Amino acid sequence: MELEDLRELIELLKDSDITELQVEKDGTKVKIKREKFLPSLEVPVHKSAAFHEKAAETEEEAQRLATITSPIVGTFYRASSPEANPFVELGSKVGRGQVLCIVEAMKLMNEIESDVDGIIVKILVENGQPVEYGEPLFLIDPA
């Protein structure tokens, strides 16, 4: 393969959308590759759907149970610090006004209180998970 041939091949590549070219001639193999950068076209994941865990299993459950939702955007924590015990567990009996968790926003710890008396039957988010306004956090079976 002559230099001239190579030049021609490169020109061919330049003016087209071809990104890779492999040519074999008289026992000589030439492979020319051209990187074309395009931002990756990922299929977007609609994250907000993933945020919402299934709150109540059944219709009756949904009617009966009280949902505690986050009033702010932030990060959900089960306890007041990494070393402390969680405020509540599954089955904990809680009273109205009792602190159930922390939602941290901009380095400020916001205590989230229960607005009903009852028993915690479901904890819907994980420790350290980001939560949005209105995100369901706990399901409480009212006393």
Place this chain on the structure above:
Amino acid sequence: MKLFKKILIANRGEIAVRIIRACKELGIKTVAVYADIDKESLHVRFADESVCIGPANVTQSYLNIPAILSAAEITDSDAIHPGYGFLSENHHFAEACNTSGITFIGPTPENIRLGGDKTKARQIMKRKGVPVVAGSDGPVVNEEIALKVAKKIGFPIVLKASAGGGGHGMKIVKEEKDIEQAFYMTQREALTAFGNSEIYIEEYIPDLRHVEVQIVADSKGNTVYLGDRDCSIQRRHQKLIEESPAPISASEKFRKRIGELGVKAARAIKYRNVGTVEFIVDANGDIHFIEINTRIQVEHPVTEAVTGIDIVKEQIKLASGLPLAYKQNQIKPSGHAIECRINAEDPERFIPSPGKITFLSLPGGPGVRVDTAIYNGYVVPPHYDSLIAKLIVYGKDRTEAIMKMRRSLDEFIIDGLNTTIPFHKKVLNNPDFINGDFNTNFIEKMNGSRENV
């Protein structure tokens, strides 16, 4: 200089969609924030991620700085684009972003603060040799001084709120005997509306045209203008139709003069990123500085059409530290573009008309662009402003643009609520509009009514 990895859009509706489009084309990830009632919005759907930040009420959602900053934090966004309206001209928000290590895509907090102080901005422009409307030199603190200044300029005069702008917080005073009452009322209204009762005075200019200049500046202060726009078709100081170039800047000389004045005004306050300098042009063709808008504007598409420059992408690139990619002599606007703002309002009395869109068909074809966040079945909520779509056409000259706008308006079908499409059709068939012979009194004149300005 690297572009941002992820941008949070602190807005909704058509401008949020616009910003998401620019981000996607630049390979930047997007985060939408939304009030709970906006869950089914297009901007939420198009973004890579979304965060619900509050209930419908704007104070608790789109104006909720802690919620928005928190959303940026939990999504690891490295920049926030504020769009227009909402927090885009709130310098506290811009500062808060910077403090949190998140880039505010727009000018500096100081630019914003100054832009929001109309009295101060006027004083600076005057000092730097940008022509301003005759008026008070600084704020007017009481009725006596107001009277003195007014008599010096000559009635009629306009009382304007320092913290106002965009036509809000203004009162025309025709005679000496009215000034005391008007002054008191304007102060009261300004305090209620803007939390600031400071007033300044300008000469009242009848038959004026509103011509503005699009400005772009990089972090080193290289500043260029991207042509001008005429926004004189206004109702109660709300723009309804805009075009580029302004019909009055038919001469290359005028275009250059007003463009250079725009750059001068921007440099006077060391303006950065994208903004617009507003001028009024009086019946003699004299140009006067009015205010500077420190954000992207609703009508930016007409400038994009005639220059071929994507202004939102420019904002993002400049905010990430990239230098201006072109010099003034490389900007050669050509052709003519017109934009009609389609509002969900009654086309005659402009009463808001929220509701469900039962049938939607968008215009198309060569030279037609629609910026919108509506879709078939979308419910236009009553909580936010009534702009539901922008129809922009581009032609090789103004005549072609007008023909395109007419046929596009005919193609635009929105059933289920009232829209201002019939109003726009009326304007596009009006002889004065077609002749380019109009000023800010146009709508009043067209309706033949004595609508209170």
